[in-house]
Amino acid sequence: MEELSQRKLMLLKKITRKTYCTMEELTQQFKLSRETIRKELLPLEASGLIIREHGKIRYKNTRENAEVLESLGVLSKAQRHHRILQLLGENKEMRITTLAGKLKVSVITLRNDLATLELEGKVIRKHGSAALFVSSVGTLEGPDREIPARIKILGQHTIMHISPGERIFLDSGEVSQFVASSVPPYSNIMILTNSMQTLEVLQSRNYAYPVMTTGCSVSIQERRFRLVQSKELDKSVEIDKAFICCSSYAAHTFFLDNGDDIATIEAVCRRAKRIYIILDSKFLDLQGNNPFDHRKFLSKVQEVLIDDGIGSFRANILFARQDPLVICGHDFTYRNAGQQQHRIGFLVNKDRNYFVQAVHNSLLDAIRACNSISLVIRECNGDYTSTVDNFNILLDERVDLIIDYSLCMESLMYIGEKCLERNIRLISVDYMAPGAIYFGANNATAGRIAGEHAAAYIKEHWDGKLEQLLVLGKYGHEPITKLRISSALEFIGSQIEMNHNALHMIEWGHPTNNPTQELVKLLKDIPKEDHMLIMAFNLRHLLASYDLILQYREGKNTIIVGQNHTRQIEELMKLRDSPIIGCVHYNPEGYGERIMDLALRMLNNADVNPLNYTNLTWLERQHE
Numbered sequence: 001m002e003e004l005s006q007r008k009l010m011l012l013k014k015i016t017r018k019t020y021c022t023m024e025e026l027t028q029q030f031k032l033s034r035e036t037i038r039k040e041l042l043p044l045e046a047s048g049l050i051i052r053e054h055g056k057i058r059y060k061n062t063r064e065n066a067e068v069l070e071s072l073g074v075l076s077k078a079q080r081h082h083r084i085l086q087l088l089g090e091n092k093e094m095r096i097t098t099l100a101g102k103l104k105v106s107v108i109t110l111r112n113d114l115a116t117l118e119l120e121g122k123v124i125r126k127h128g129s130a131a132l133f134v135s136s137v138g139t140l141e142g143p144d145r146e147i148p149a150r151i152k153i154l155g156q157h158t159i160m161h162i163s164p165g166e167r168i169f170l171d172s173g174e175v176s177q178f179v180a181s182s183v184p185p186y187s188n189i190m191i192l193t194n195s196m197q198t199l200e201v202l203q204s205r206n207y208a209y210p211v212m213t214t215g216c217s218v219s220i221q222e223r224r225f226r227l228v229q230s231k232e233l234d235k236s237v238e239i240d241k242a243f244i245c246c247s248s249y250a251a252h253t254f255f256l257d258n259g260d261d262i263a264t265i266e267a268v269c270r271r272a273k274r275i276y277i278i279l280d281s282k283f284l285d286l287q288g289n290n291p292f293d294h295r296k297f298l299s300k301v302q303e304v305l306i307d308d309g310i311g312s313f314r315a316n317i318l319f320a321r322q323d324p325l326v327i328c329g330h331d332f333t334y335r336n337a338g339q340q341q342h343r344i345g346f347l348v349n350k351d352r353n354y355f356v357q358a359v360h361n362s363l364l365d366a367i368r369a370c371n372s373i374s375l376v377i378r379e380c381n382g383d384y385t386s387t388v389d390n391f392n393i394l395l396d397e398r399v400d401l402i403i404d405y406s407l408c409m410e411s412l413m414y415i416g417e418k419c420l421e422r423n424i425r426l427i428s429v430d431y432m433a434p435g436a437i438y439f440g441a442n443n444a445t446a447g448r449i450a451g452e453h454a455a456a457y458i459k460e461h462w463d464g465k466l467e468q469l470l471v472l473g474k475y476g477h478e479p480i481t482k483l484r485i486s487s488a489l490e491f492i493g494s495q496i497e498m499n500h501n502a503l504h505m506i507e508w509g510h511p512t513n514n515p516t517q518e519l520v521k522l523l524k525d526i527p528k529e530d531h532m533l534i535m536a537f538n539l540r541h542l543l544a545s546y547d548l549i550l551q552y553r554e555g556k557n558t559i560i561v562g563q564n565h566t567r568q569i570e571e572l573m574k575l576r577d578s579p580i581i582g583c584v585h586y587n588p589e590g591y592g593e594r595i596m597d598l599a600l601r602m603l604n605n606a607d608v609n610p611l612n613y614t615n616l617t618w619l620e621r622q623h624e
Contacts, residue, residue: 173245
């Protein structure tokens with residue numbers, strides 16, 4: 001294939017990152033005529049890289065084309081992640097610089113990719129290198145054993161309930177072993193177990209955080225740590241969440257596969273704050289020998305998780321009304337209600353970053369108190385097609401209200417208009433759809449809070465002098481980010497005298513510019529003695545830039561203000577001489593309760609405010 005021009009590379013990069021593009025999109029983004037775009041696309045079409053049909057331009061996804069993209073250095077993030085896992089699978093361990101060279105990306109970009117894959121539990125980062133994290137659950141009954149889809153689904157839904165820093169109990173079930181093999185590294189999760197098999201899984205992956213075992217005796221034959229009858233766990237043992245895998249269920253009774261486990265499991269349940277019961281639908285209606293009386297702990301049981309081998313109609317017949325049954329599918333969740341009065345649909349983005357996960361879990365916590373509400377959750381990729389498809393499935397489910405947390409701006413008009421047409425109540429979270437009740441951040445206020453604290457620091461520590469202001473953002477800012485940026489800059493401008501030329505923007509996702517190269521050049525060009533404020537409106541961009549900022553700037557003359565507080569930022573703020581002075585916190589853990597309050601009032605035809613805002617707080621760096 002002939003060498004492609006920079007313009008063709010940028011077009012190809014744009015096309016590969018979407019399901020499809022239109023000629024209008026390309027002409028608007030690249031500021032070129034339709035004829036020029038057409039001529040640039042002809043060689044890409046002739047080489048089989050793209051397909052043009054019915055006004056839509058698509059990337060042709062083949063292995064050969066993936067190799068071409070790799071050689072050109074225009075792989076999308078998802079494609080890079082897939083290729084990284086392939087390369088590590090072939091080579092066991094590779095130097096980070098070697099991986100970056102093969103994929104034709106910067107080391108910074110490669111490190112960010114590895115950080116994401118590590119949080120997903122797919123790779124392990126070492127000093128200057130990376131290795132594939134291979135789940136050991138597949139070796140429990142032979143090296144070639146395939147994990148059943150039901151176990152994967154239940155395991156993935158279980159992991160969604162676990163947050164960094166928690167203390168959890170995992171038993172001997174297959175789902176527990178899947179969880180043990182897949183909990184992200186460096187998540188500060190203490191694990192308590194009664195199972196040698198689960199312990200071996202953790203040991204095989206060199207799990208980095210405390211692992212404790214139950215019991216005062218060991219059964220080598222059955223590979224269990226046991227508590228004898230009437231014994232209790234040590235008083236120092238605290239358990240936030242206990243996950244209990246039951247072997248079968250019949251006649252409103254759960255069963256364990258080993259009678260000697262009952263004393264241990266009950267002692268764990270007495271100590272746990274929350275209990276989750278997990279059941280493989282394959283073992284429904286099977287009478288076991290070792291009944292587990294979960295009713296003694298019913299006030300603590302948050303969910304009974306079962307895979308989608310059972311439908312909601314049969315579930316209503318088999319399970320007791322008081323059991324909080326949740327049916328789990330590949331990309332959906334259905335929470336059954338014994339005495340259903342309303343059905344709520346929850347459309348949520350699949351991107352399980354800290355913020356989305358916190359909102360998701362807080363909504364689940366809030367809805368458990370509503371015994372008359374059935375919840376149908378559909379997970380989408382955040383693009384128009386996936387979001388609309390899953391939204392239409394919710395409509396087919398005949399829900400009474402939809403909570404839209406898809407984070408897809410392109411689908412807002414469609415969702416809003418459809419809900420108005422069908423007379424279905426709609427709550428939009430963080431993005432506003434037509435006719436919806438809004439819940440989320442007051443973005444103007446969020447920007448102003450950042451500006452206020454930045455200005456206060458500059459006045460107190462730099463005598464009100466600011467020579468340089470750098471904004472880390474994203475190309476083609478969506479309205480939310482634009483509002484936050486403009487609000488922050490407007491307040492700073494009202495308080496601090498600053499030359500207009502002192503404002504700099506670094507934009508990720510630009511069609512022609514490399515943000516890392518631009519940032520390095522800017523940091524090199526600016527005198528180190530200049531007072532410099534850096535405002536980060538996307539924490540991923542801050543994490544990508546943090547090491548470079550430390551490398552090229554002096555701490556005493558540099559401060560960073562962030563948005564969307566996370567644990568990662570909290571850890572960076574704790575570091576000695578960290579330039580991050582604080583971060584605006586949107587408190588996602590409180591979203592669920594507020595959203596459910598709105599939903600219930602709307603379902604009861606009460607008046608609600610059209611705009612409802614989350615609590616915004618400022619988390620400041622703690623000085624020693």
